[in-house]
Amino acid sequence: MIWQLIAAIFAGLGAAGVGLILRQLSGKRLPRWIVPALGGVGMLGYQVYYEYSWLSAKQQQLPDSAEVVDVERDAMWWRPWTYLFPLPVAFEVIDRNDVRTLEADGQRMVEFFLYRFEKRVLERVTHQAYLMNCSAREWVPLEGEERQPNRAALQTIGADDALYQAVCEAP
Known part of the structure; x- marks a missing residue:
């Protein structure tokens, strides 16, 4: 700063x-x-x-093993040029070295960390462990030290989503 x-x-x-x-x-x-x-x-x-x-x-x-899966852009009224060219304010990354593939009941599951970088007055980095069922295209956050799935936060994801492609369709 x-x-x-x-x-x-x-x-x-x-x-x-x-x-x-x-x-x-x-x-x-x-x-x-x-x-x-x-x-x-x-x-x-x-x-x-x-x-x-x-x-x-x-x-x-970022290390070579990191892959950007989402970029968030925003417009602000006190920066009128951002209405024409939205400003990048956050992005999400997965680290390929932290991806673990599992098999459960004949379905492919992938455990990974999603890192979020936010541009604020002070930059902020957060991370969260997730489990994605590649067959059903569902993902859920893992919580606690024992990484238990939070079933209430279960979400479906589209096959064309960059996160799904990076986690499930990558070699």
Whole structure:
């Protein structure tokens, strides 16, 4: 967070410097407010760049065995450009090294962890163990140290869902 603030300040100073140079090159015909205006535009531009590059920067930090299965994008009224280009605010990942395949009653079951990365003021990472019945296309969270299925939270999943394909159709 502190490095993001420092980078925004330097982006603002750099853009204000460009404004100052432009004002000097024009023989001071450009108005004085061009310098702080360009400084503000530079800081805002850096912030927009940082927010849109957050997803790819986080994905580069993941191990090779990680696979992104869902990206959540959102629009915010205080960022009007996000209505045209929704901002990535969260994504979900499975780690192929943590996937366990089981056989029960002739049905293929897969136990895995689903990691959720959320972009907030402070980034948040949560994880949850799940059990997916690939034959019935149902999945349920596993709770507690003994990983007991929470049958009340049983959900069905479509065959075209990226999570189903990553867990059940992967080699």
